[in-house]
Structure formats: C-alpha cells, structure tokens
Amino acid sequence: MEKTAAKNNKVEELRVSNDALEDGDELRRRLAEEGYVFLKGVMERDKLMALRRQIMELLMQGGWLVEGTDPMDGIARIDAQCTEGDTAYSDVYHQIYALQDFHRSGHWSEVLRVMEQVIGGEVLPHPQKIARLWFPQYTAHTTPMHQDFVHFQGSIETYTLWGSVGDCPIELGGLAVLPGSHKIGQVREHHFSLGAGGLAVDEEDLAGTWLSTNYEAGDALIFPSLTVHQALPNYTEDRLRVSLDNRYQARDRPIAQHMLQPHLQGISGFTWEQCYTGWEDEELQYYWKDLGLEVVPMSTQWGDKGFAEALDLARGGDERALLQLRRIARRDSESERGQRAVQLLDEVNV
Numbered sequence: 001m002e003k004t005a006a007k008n009n010k011v012e013e014l015r016v017s018n019d020a021l022e023d024g025d026e027l028r029r030r031l032a033e034e035g036y037v038f039l040k041g042v043m044e045r046d047k048l049m050a051l052r053r054q055i056m057e058l059l060m061q062g063g064w065l066v067e068g069t070d071p072m073d074g075i076a077r078i079d080a081q082c083t084e085g086d087t088a089y090s091d092v093y094h095q096i097y098a099l100q101d102f103h104r105s106g107h108w109s110e111v112l113r114v115m116e117q118v119i120g121g122e123v124l125p126h127p128q129k130i131a132r133l134w135f136p137q138y139t140a141h142t143t144p145m146h147q148d149f150v151h152f153q154g155s156i157e158t159y160t161l162w163g164s165v166g167d168c169p170i171e172l173g174g175l176a177v178l179p180g181s182h183k184i185g186q187v188r189e190h191h192f193s194l195g196a197g198g199l200a201v202d203e204e205d206l207a208g209t210w211l212s213t214n215y216e217a218g219d220a221l222i223f224p225s226l227t228v229h230q231a232l233p234n235y236t237e238d239r240l241r242v243s244l245d246n247r248y249q250a251r252d253r254p255i256a257q258h259m260l261q262p263h264l265q266g267i268s269g270f271t272w273e274q275c276y277t278g279w280e281d282e283e284l285q286y287y288w289k290d291l292g293l294e295v296v297p298m299s300t301q302w303g304d305k306g307f308a309e310a311l312d313l314a315r316g317g318d319e320r321a322l323l324q325l326r327r328i329a330r331r332d333s334e335s336e337r338g339q340r341a342v343q344l345l346d347e348v349n350v
C-alpha cells in the first residue's frame with residue numbers, strides 16, 4: 001500500500017491563523033493545541049515569483065523542463081525524473097542551492113517576524129536551507145508520513161516553515177499535516193520508506209483527518225518537529241512542484257551538527273565554499289559561526305534502522321527497497337552502505 005494519502009481520501013482544509021499574526025501567545029497556543037499554524041500571504045508573492053524564475057531557469061538549463069515552454073510553468077521532462085539520493089538530482093539541486101536569493105528567502109524580515117512570534121525570542125534560522133523539486137508521475141517518491149525530528153534532531157522545539165515557490169494546488173502535491181499528532185510528546189517509530197527522508201511512521205499508528213490546502217505563493221505552514229506530516233502526491237500530468245522548507249529555533253537551544261551543513265552534502269560533497277562562489281556579497285555567509293551555538297552530534301539511529309530494514313526487505317524481493325539500494329549502490333559504491341547495498345544486490349541477483 002502506498003504510504004501517502006490515497007487520491008480519494010478526504011483531506012480537509014487547514015485553519016487559517018492570520019487573525020493571530022501579531023499575537024505570539026495565541027500562535028503558540030494554536031501550535032500546542034493543533035500542532036500547526038497556517039498563515040496566508042505572509043511572504044511577498046513578487047519575491048517568491050522572482051525566486052521561482054531563477055530556480056526554473058536553472059532547471060531548464062539542467063534539462064529538467066521541456067524546451068520551448070515557459071520556465072515559469074514548470075513543465076517537467078518526464079525522462080529527467082530523479083529525486084533526493086540520486087546524483088542527477090543533487091547535480092542540479094546544488095546549482096539552485098548556490099543562489100543567494102534562495103538563502104535570503106529563509107531570512108526575509110516578514111518570515112523572521114513571524115518566527116519571532118512563534119518562538120517568543122531570538123530566532124536562529126538553520127543554516128541548512130531546503131528546497132524540494134518534485135517531479136510529476138513519480139508518486140512512489142512522495143514524501144511519506146513522518147516527524148521531522150528524526151531528520152533534523154537537535155531541539156524538539158524546532159519549527160519547519162513550508163511554503164510553495166509559486167502556487168501549489170492540491171493536485172501538485174503540497175504538504176499535509178495530521179493535527180494533534182504531536183501531542184504524543186515523543187518520537188514515533190519510523191520505518192524504511194521511499195520519498196524524502198526515507199523514513200515513515202505506520203499509518204495504522206495514526207488517527208484523524210489530514211489537512212492541506214490549495215497553497216498560493218506566500219502562504220506558510222508552520223509546525224513543530226513532532227507533528228506528523230506528508231506530502232500529497234503530485235498527480236499533475238507534467239508540472240514540477242517547487243517548495244521551501246526551512247527550519248527555525250530559539251538561538252539558545254541545541255542544534256544538531258549536520259544542520260550547519262548544506263542539504264544533501266553527504267551525496268555530492270557540496271560545500272559552503274562552493275555555495276558562496278557566485279554571491280554578490282558576504283551577507284549570510286557563515287552567519288551562524290559567531291553566535292555561540294550549542295552544537296550537538298547527529299544521531300544515526302533512525303537512518304541506520306531504515307537502512308537495515310531496506311536490506312531485509314530487499315532480501316525478500318521488495319521492489320521499493322531494491323530501488324533504494326540500487327540508488328545507493330549507483331551513487332556511492334565505496335561507502336559502507338554502498339558496499340552493503342552492492343553485496344545485497346549481488347546476493348539477490350537483480
């Protein structure tokens with residue numbers, strides 16, 4: 001069974017919290033009660049659309065969009081399909097990652113104002129910014145149900161701000177949250193999955209109605225690290241979904257070491273130095289270095305478990321696990337995981 005909200009499952013509307021925009025106590029009350037706040041139009045649409053243009057132009061050059069179409073439409077070449085974990089993905093992704101405006105978007109004053117309300121103090125935007133470039137007709141790779149803590153760690157009170165870069169109607173597969181799912185107050189059991197992060201909670205362990213919306217550029221969905229969420233499948237014929245998910249926490253809380261590195265650095269070796277090559281100034285370069293942050297090591301417990309499960313599943317012929325192991329083997333046959341993937345693929349002889 002696909003670990004995503006089924007096409008016909010009822011997904012209800014997110015509650016809009018703009019009425020509490022200036023009221024930190026109320027925003028925090030809603031976050032504590034519902035596990036998310038959704039704010040319409042808090043980021044300037046024009047700035048997001050300008051960022052979209054820069055991203056889409058790079059995607060056109062990278063061969064991901066159909067030549068001769070308007071890049072702003074994001075019409076994808078199906079034969080270019082790839083996702084996180086593929087070298088083809090990080091090759092293009094890291095060009096986008098090197099855009100200064102992409103990093104600036106995580107620090108826009110309107111964003112920081114909102115996050116200050118949410119956090120109630122001095123905000124640290126995580127150095128590791130994230131964009132997602134999600135192909136159509138590729139729904140096996142839809143982001144599965146998960147809690148962000150297993151990926152980002154550090155402090156439980158870390159908040160994700162998710163927003164689409166351009167409009168994102170339901171069929172383009174924006175984010176959905178399960179309200180109240182954070183109240184368990186702990187990290188849930190996660191298992192191997194395809195899709196961003198590669199880890200999913202079991203649907204059987206969850207109850208309630210998923211919430212999402214037809215996102216417009218500028219809308220922000222904010223949630224803490226224990227709220228279960230997933231992406232809806234991108235059911236469009238040919239449109240690529242582009243979004244940002246950035247993380248914020250109080251400056252005086254611990255942050256995990258890997259959040260000080262570029263996203264997907266482990267796959268490409270991409271460094272901040274490479275990232276900053278074309279920047280017009282030093283604004284935001286290494287901005288976190290002198291803040292006296294409490295940096296804690298990353299735990300590999302969840303990733304290791306997911307990988308061990310993928311090996312077991314692949315041994316039993318599970319196609320999704322085999323797909324993932326082939327991806328790892330192709331990308332990096334030298335690493336320890338790569339070697340184990342190659343060995344297993346040899347064993348099962350596929």
Ligand SMILES: O=C(O)CCC(=O)C(=O)O
Nearest residue numbers: 132143160162196231245
């Ligand atoms: O955009 C996606 O598909 C994944 C985003 C996500 O899981 C997040 O923002 O934490």
Ligand SMILES: [Fe+2]
Nearest residue numbers: 146147148229
């Ligand atoms: Fe997430």
